[in-house]
Amino acid sequence: PGTGLGEHSGSFGDPELSRSSLSIWPRGNLTAVVLGGGESDSRRLFPLTQYRTLPAVPFGGAYRIIDLLMSNMLNSGINKIHILTAFNSYSLNRHLQRTYDMSGGVPYGGDGYIEVVANSMSPDSQNWVTGTAGCVRQFMSYFDSNSKNRFIEDIMILPGDHVYSADYTPIIAYHRSTGADLTIVCRPVSGEQACRLGVVKLDAQNRIKTFSEKPSASELPELAMSDDEMRPFMMPTEEALRQQARRRMQTTLASRGSGPLGRLSAGAAKGGARMGGGGGGRVVLDTMTSVDETETRPGTTGYVGSCGIYIFKRSVLSEALKRHFKMQDFGRQIIPELIREGVKVHAYRLPGYWADVGGSVGDFYAANMSLLSDPPSISFNAPINSPFFKFPLTIPASQMMHSRVSGALVSAGCIVNRSDIRNSVIGSRSIIGPNVTIEDSVVFGASHYDHEKPLPRPLGPTFPPMGIGEGSIVRNAILDLNVRVGKNVQLVNKEGVYESADRGVQGMYVRDGIIVLAREAVVPDGTIM
Template sequence: MAVSADCRISLSAAGQLRGATGLAGRNWRLVKFCNGEVMGMKLKQTQLQQSIGGVTKTVRQRVCMSLTADVAGEAKLRDLEMEKRDPRTAVAIILGGGAGTRLFPLTKRRAKPAVPIGGSYRLIDVPMSNCINSGINKVYILTQFNSASLNRHLARAYNFGNGVTFGDGYVEALAATQTPGEAGKRWFQGTADAVRQFHWLFEDARSKEIEDVLILSGDHLYRMDYMDFVQNHRQSGADITISCLPMDDSRASDFGLMKIDNKGRVLSFSEKPKGEDLRAMQVDTTVLGLSKDEAEKKPYIASMGVYVFKKEILLNLLRWRFPTANDFGSEIIPASAREFFIKAYLFNDYWEDIGTIRSFFEANLALTEHPPRFSFYDATKPMYTSRRNLPPSKIDNSKIIDSIISHGSFLTNSLIEHSVVGIRSRINSNVHLKDTVMLGADFYETDVEVASLLAEGRVPVGIGENTKIKECIIDKNARIGKNVIIANSEGVQEADRSSEGFYIRSGVTIILKNSVIQDGTVI
C-alpha cells in the first residue's frame, strides 16, 4: 500500500502490504503522509524502518515508507477522503412524521411529506433529492398517517422502472403495522419508536455493509450534502452527530438547544427552553466556524432534527439503553450526552421547518424573492420529483410580478403578484392573485367539460372570472367561481368553516381540496 503526496492510496492486487523479497528497487517509494493516519488509524512512525539497497533508513515524522508490487493493470488508486465518504456504507431513514395537526387542513387527506411545495414538488422530494445528490442510494421512508398519496408519489418518482434509478440501492416506504407480541400492538409513539419498530431492517443481508444511519425529517426545506455530514461524523469518531443551526434570540426558544465545548462536543441538551433556562444555553458559536460578528448575533446552537448514528450505537440505544424512549430530540439525545460522544455539525445555510400553516405559506412565498433564500433552480444539485409530461404553461395577455407559474397551467387576462401557481392551474379573465399559494390540480377538464359545467351553473376546476384573492392557500382541485373575493378583510386569525369549503389559520385562508366556492362568495 502506498500513500502519495495528494493522500491517495495504491493497493496491490492482493490488497495488502507485501514484503521486500523479489521486488525491484523501483517499486519502493517514499511518500508524504497526512497527519499520521491511514483510515483513521494512527501509525507509530518513529518505529518505521526499512532497508533499501543495503542502507537502513528511518522514516521521519509525517512521512510513511511504503511498498507496492508492480503488477501491471492491477494497481488501483483510492482516495482516502473518498473512502470515508463511501455512501455505500450509509443508509437514510426519512421519518414521515405524525398526524400533522399544525399543518391541518393540508394534512386532512395526506401525510406531511406529501404536502405540495414550490408549485410542482412535494416535501418528501427535499430529503430524497438531498440523498440522491449526496450519492446515498439506500433509503427507507417510515409512514403512519394518511400515507396513500405519499406512497403513490414515491412509487412514481423513485422506483426502478421509470423514475429516478438507484443502481444497487433501494427506496422503500414502510407503513406502521401491528404485529403479534406485546411490542407490536401499538402505532409509532415518536421518532425513536418508529425506528425501533423497524430495527430488524439492520439484520437484513442488504445492511451488512452499513456503518452509519442518517435520521432525516420529511417536512424540512433545505439543500444539504449528507455525505459531508457523514464524513465529518466519521472523522471525528463521534457516536452521534447532530446537524445544527446557529440561532438568534428571537427563535431560539422554539428549538432544542445544545451546549458544546471548544471542540464541538455536545455537553448538554435542552428542549425549547424559556427565560433563564434559555439564556443558560448560550455558547460561543465561533467554535463551529462563525465569525465573531455572526456569533454575537446568533449565540445559540439549535438542533435541526437531522442526525447520523453509528449503526451499532443506534441499535444499542433503541433496544437496550433506552428501550422505552419514544423521541430522539426530547429523550434519547439529552439522556445520551453524558455517556456517549455526541458532536455538533454546523449547517449555516437556509433551513426551514414546514411544520405550521404560517411557515408553509411564508416558505412558499419566499421562493419568489430576489434573490430567494432557497431556490429549486440548481443545475448541480437538482430537486427531483414525479415525471408528469405536462406541456408548458400558456399565458395570454397576463401580468406576472415576482411569481412562480408551474407547468401545464392556463392564465388568461390575469394579474399574478408575489404568488406561487401550481401545476395544471386554470386562471380566467380579470383574476387578481396576490400573496397566494395555489397548489394546482391533479387533472384537466376539457374545454367541452368546462363549457358544460358553466351551462349547468356549476363551477369548473380553477378560478373564475373577476375573482380577487390575497393571502390565501388554495388546495388542489378547488373550484372557485366568478366574482369571488377572498381577502379576510376583518383580519380573522382562526376559523373553521369546513362546510363552506375553507379554514383560517394564523390569518391565512385555506381553501380545501376539492371544495367548491360558489359565484359571488366573499370570505
C-alpha cells in the same frame, strides 16, 4: 414501472447511465431513514394534511416536500433510503412510486433501493402510535434481523417535513472524522426559534454537552452561548475538518512527548478569527429559517438549535433503542439520556436556508414565499448533475394571455387569461381568469383538467369549473389542489380573522391569518371572505 429519477435525469434503464451511476453512490455503508410523518403534523397543518402526510404536500409549484429531501439524498450519493410512514401515507406512497425508481438495484449502483416502510408493531415495540424514536425502533427491529444489512455502519435519520437544499457529503465526512457516536445537524438560531427546537450547548470541539428539547423562555438564559463560545461552531466545514485533523495530530504528537503544540494552536486560532468576520467584526450567521434571518453581534449571545437530522453509529442506535425501550422520542428522551450517559455527540452546522414547515400553516406559507425573494431561498435551477427531482408531467408550457405576472413561480400547464399575478407560487394546471388578481398566495393547481374527468353537475346555485373564476381576488391564501373558485369571489380575509373553523363554505378555513381552501373546495360565485 417507475419513471427513473424524474425528467432531468434521463432514463435510468440506460446502461451507460447505470454503469456510470456505480461510481456516484459512495455511501454504500450508510442507510437513510426518513421520518415520513407522525400524527401531530396532520393536526398542525390541517387542512393541507387532511388527506395526505406532510411530506406529500405540494411545494414550490412543481414539487412535493419530499422531493427536496429525496434530491438531497440522491445527489449526495445516498443509495439506501427507507421512508417510514404512519399516517395518511397513501398520497406519499403514490408520489414516490410514480416519481422514483422503486425497483432498486441497477439504477442505484446495484445494492441501492428506496423503500416505504409502514408503521407496524414488532417484537421490540408493541405500540401502534409512536414518536420519532418509537417508529425507528420498529424499523430497526426489521433492519437488524436482515443479514443483507450487516455492512451498514451508520444510520442517518431525516425528518420528511423540512425544506432545504444540502449536500450531506461533508456532514458524513465530519461524523466519521470526529469518530462521534451521534452527529446532530444544528444551526444558530434566535431565542424565539430556540423555544420551538431542541437546543444544545457545545464545547470548543463542537461536542454537545447538553440537549434541551423545546425549552421554555425562562430556561433560555442557561442555554445561551456567547460569540466566543459560538466561534468554533461557526467555522466553515472545511476548516472544522482541518482543525479536527490538526487536533488528532496534536494528540498523537503529545502522546509521543514532542511536537510544536503552540504553533498548531495558533493556526487553529487564525482559522477561528477568519470566520468571525475578521476577529473583531460583526458576525453574520448564514442562517435563515422559516421565521427570519438571524444575526448576532459581538458581545451578544445566541443559541444553537437542532435540525432534527441525526447520523448515528448503527450499533449505538440499536443498543440505545433496546436499552431505553420505553422511550418514544429522540428529542425529549433518547438524546438527552445518551448525553448524560457520556455518549460522544457532536454538532455539525448546516449552512444556508433551512425551514421546518411542520410547525404550522404559517411556516409552510412563509417557506413558499421565501422562494420568491431575490435571490430565492432555494434555487431550483440546480446544476444538471444535482437536479431537484419531481414527478415528470406530460403537460404543455403555460399560456399567459394579456396578463401581468411579477415575482412569481408559475408551473407548467397553466392558462392565465387577462389576470394579474403578484408574488405568488402557482402550481401546475392552474386555470386563472379572466380579470383575476392573485397576490401573496400559494396555488397548488390541479391534478387534471376538467375536460379530462368531467363531473356530473351537482344540484345547487353554482358549481364553478376548476380554477379561479372571472373577477375574483385572492390575497394571502393557500389554495389546495383541484379547488373551484367561482366568479367575483373575494378571498381577502376582510375581517382580519386569525383562526377559524370551516367558514360556511365547505373546505374554507383561516389558519395563522391565512385563508386556506382545502383540496376540492368549492367556493360559489360572489362569496366574500
